[in-house]
Amino acid sequence: xxxxxxxxxxxxxxxxxxxxxxxxxxxxxxxxxxxxxxxxxxxxxxxxxxxxxxxxxxxxxxxxxxxxxxxxxxxxxxxxxxxxxxxxxxxxxxxxxxxxxxxxxxxxxxxxxxxxxxxxxxxxxxxxxxxxxxxxxxxxxxxxxxxxxxxxxxxxxxxxxxxxxxxxxxxxxxxxxxxxxxxxxxxxxxxxxxxxxxxxxxxxxxxxxxxxxxxxxxxxxxxxxxxxxxxxxxxxxxxxxxxxxxxxxxxxxxxxxxxxxxxxxxxxx
Amino acid sequence: xxxxxxxxxxxxxxxxxxxxxxxxxxxxxxxxxxxxxxxxxxxxxxxxxxxxxxxxxxxxxxxxxxxxxxxxxxxxxxxxxxxxxxxxxxxxxxxxxxxxxxxxxxxxxxxxxxxxxxxxxxxxxxxxxxxxxxxxxxxxxxxxxxxxxxxxxxxxxxxxxxxxxxxxxxxxxxxxxxxxxxxxxxxxxxxxxxxxxxxxxxxxxxxxxxxxxxxxxxxxxxxxxxxxxxxxxxxxxxxxxxxxxxxxxxxxxxxxxxxxxxxxxxxxxxxxxxxxxxxxxxxxxxxxxxxxxxxxxxxxxxxxxxxxxxxxxxxxxxxxxxxxxxxxxxxxxxxxxxxxxxxxxxxxxxxxxxxxxxxxxxxxxxxxxxxxxxxxxxxxx
Numbered sequence: 188x189x190x191x192x193x194x195x196x197x198x199x200x201x202x203x204x205x206x207x208x209x210x211x212x213x214x215x216x217x218x219x220x221x222x223x224x225x226x227x228x229x230x231x232x233x234x235x236x237x238x239x240x241x242x243x244x245x246x247x248x249x250x251x252x253x254x255x256x257x258x259x260x261x262x263x264x265x266x267x268x269x270x271x272x273x274x275x276x277x278x279x280x281x282x283x284x285x286x287x288x289x290x291x292x293x294x295x296x297x298x299x300x301x302x303x304x305x306x307x308x309x310x311x312x313x314x315x316x317x318x319x320x321x322x323x324x325x326x327x328x329x330x331x332x333x334x335x336x337x338x339x340x341x342x343x344x345x346x347x348x349x350x351x352x353x354x355x356x357x358x359x360x361x362x363x364x365x366x367x368x369x370x371x372x373x374x375x376x377x378x379x380x381x382x383x384x385x386x387x388x389x390x391x392x393x394x395x396x397x398x399x400x401x402x403x404x405x406x407x408x409x410x411x412x413x414x415x416x417x418x419x420x421x422x423x424x425x426x427x428x429x430x431x432x433x434x435x436x437x438x439x440x441x442x443x444x445x446x447x448x449x450x451x452x453x454x455x456x
Numbered sequence: 457x458x459x460x461x462x463x464x465x466x467x468x469x470x471x472x473x474x475x476x477x478x479x480x481x482x483x484x485x486x487x488x489x490x491x492x493x494x495x496x497x498x499x500x501x502x503x504x505x506x507x508x509x510x511x512x513x514x515x516x517x518x519x520x521x522x523x524x525x526x527x528x529x530x531x532x533x534x535x536x537x538x539x540x541x542x543x544x545x546x547x548x549x550x551x552x553x554x555x556x557x558x559x560x561x562x563x564x565x566x567x568x569x570x571x572x573x574x575x576x577x578x579x580x581x582x583x584x585x586x587x588x589x590x591x592x593x594x595x596x597x598x599x600x601x602x603x604x605x606x607x608x609x610x611x612x613x614x615x616x617x618x619x620x621x622x623x624x625x626x627x628x629x630x631x632x633x634x635x636x637x638x639x640x641x642x643x644x645x646x647x648x649x650x651x652x653x654x655x656x657x658x659x660x661x662x663x664x665x666x667x668x669x670x671x672x673x674x675x676x677x678x679x680x681x682x683x684x685x686x687x688x689x690x691x692x693x694x695x696x697x698x699x700x701x702x703x704x705x706x707x708x709x710x711x712x713x714x715x716x717x718x719x720x721x722x723x724x725x726x727x728x729x730x731x732x733x734x735x736x737x738x739x740x741x742x743x744x745x746x747x748x749x750x751x752x753x754x755x756x757x758x759x760x761x762x763x764x765x766x767x768x769x770x771x772x773x774x775x776x777x778x779x780x781x782x783x784x785x786x787x788x789x790x791x792x793x794x795x796x797x798x799x800x801x802x803x804x805x806x807x808x809x810x811x812x813x814x815x816x817x818x819x820x821x822x823x824x825x826x827x828x829x830x831x832x833x834x835x836x837x
Contacts, residue, residue, distance in 0.1 A: 262706060264702075285702075285705045285706055286705055286708055286709065286710050286711070289705070289706050289707060289708035290708040294706075295706050297702075297703070301700050301702070301703045302700070302703070303695070303696045303699050303700055303703065304699055304700075305695060305699050306692060306695065306696065310692055313692075314689075314692060314693060314696060314707065315707050320708050320709050320710070321710075321713070322690055322710075322713050322714055322717045323690075325688065325689040325690040325693055326685065326688050326689070326690040326717075327462065327688070328688070328689045328690075370707065374707065374708065
């Protein structure tokens with residue numbers, strides 16, 4: 188770790204490589220040759236992936252393909268053994284920790300919906316809204332109208348306005364998923380990483396979630412990991428299929444699902 | 457002005473009841489002890505003043521434990537160490553106040569140093585004849601230890617039972633160190649035989665009554681500070697860390713800094729409690745570092761209700777009251793009773809006495825009101 192752990196904000200001089208090629212500088216997220224092993228098991232194997240600014244991308248792949256590990260690497264939870272992870276064309280994410288990366292503008296929704304169950308829906312969103320995140324800043328912070336309006340907006344977008352005073356722990360599974368997406372939005376990130384947003388949802392909820400994500404994708408870059416092919420079809424975006432830690436196929440959903448190898452390892456005949 | 461608003465703005469009804477009752481006790485107990493003749497039924501005995509004064513310092517320790525355990529999920533099995541360090545800082549001041557009145561009548565050195573054939577005061581004792589310096593150390597020594605310990609522990613992301621074990625080891629190591637004569641803190645006898653504090657005779661009933669009131673005031677102040685912290689936005693983040701630490705981290709909060717903050721505040725609070733404890737019981741020795749003491753403090757909080765602050769203070773009072781009674785009636789049975797109490801509370805009152813009472817009170821309020829269409833009863837979409 189080269190970064191002073193006390194540093195909350197982005198370091199004044201981000202770790203820059205000299206003269207990155209245009210493909211790097213014009214991308215929002217650039218992964219090249221990334222590998223990571225756990226006890227000899229190669230979870231990610233020479234993975235390369237480019238997300239353009241404003242793009243929405245769907246990631247599919249069988250269990251153990253490395254989808255969640257890829258998100259761990261991007262968000263700083265796991266350090267790769269090799270390879271480059273560049274955000275916004277210049278920032279080397281492998282040198283930063285989770286907090287610093289979150290503050291750079293990468294939001295993450297976990298596979299299992301994770302919200303603060305002992306807080307109300309409103310407080311959950313309020314804590315996520317972009318504001319001073321230091322100990323003393325929050326200790327003496329006062330309720331501001333601007334933050335209140337932002338909370339109202341977000342609650343409207345994720346359709347939880349009627350539930351604002353309920354404890355997050357009392358919400359249904361689908362509502363928790365939306366609350367977590369709402370918290371992501373409140374952070375106002377440049378890039379949202381969304382892990383299985385439709386898992387455990389009813390068909391109606393799944394449809395609503397797809398609409399919600401399409402809405403969000405108009406103003407943000409989004410990476411969605413999902414197993415539900417119907418859901419991905421509804422999103423109608425470029426698809427990347429991972430297998431054994433690297434990219435197996437990439438393209439439109441029709442192209443990818445017609446790929447022989449994808450059918451072999453993932454879709455089944 | 458800013459500070460009063462910060463401290464008093466978000467106190468709930470239970471908190472006000474707690475503060476008012478304590479305020480009344482702080483005034484009434486000394487009056488009933490000193491001004492009412494011993495024969496009267498309203499007289500408060502000297503023993504009771506000493507005993508309840510001690511409970512007040514325990515209650516402050518319990519609030520300190522609740523702040524880290526109940527709100528931040530850090531189960532400290534070593535808070536007795538901060539309590540004892542505060543106590544030692546006060547004890548050192550009191551030792552140097554004895555002056556030439558010791559058994560060996562040495563003008564500057566405490567008796568145990570003369571006994572060990574030391575000729576001058578060790579560096580660690582310099583300055584402790586000054587009351588303000590000693591009071592600074594009461595807060596600074598536990599605070600600094602907690603800060604350094606927490607800095608490493610939280611940065612390395614040591615959590616859960618591992619952290620609990622390290623805190624336990626910390627207090628145990630300190631106990632062994634303070635048992636050694638060459639540490640220079642009185643060895644296993646500790647510090648005792650105090651004569652006076654700020655020129656007032658420590659044995660006089662007036663001084664003891666004042667110490668009681670000061671302990672109550674410290675408890676009130678400790679409650680106000682803890683309450684202000686847990687109800688602030690930082691407090692919400694601290695609770696969030698307790699319930700979902702990775703989520704908090706991915707929201708962009710520096711979890712380790714928030715933990716370090718409550719941990720250090722809590723240690724300072726425990727140190728102040730220890731400093732008020734020592735002049736009232738008249739002795740501080742290394743057994744105050746014993747892990748059993750720290751675990752007992754956890755039991756107080758669990759019994760009273762973790763994450764309630766008032767409940768923690770209540771639990772400290774109740775359990776210690778029971779302990780005083782029990783050790784009188786069945787001296788052998790106390791540890792069994794304490795263990796049994798902990799098991800019973802964990803099984804049947806997981807929210808403690810106050811938590812269970814609050815739940816019951818809320819339910820009662822709900823059943824009395826006619827059911828209205830609340831947002832909570834709408835069907836999930």
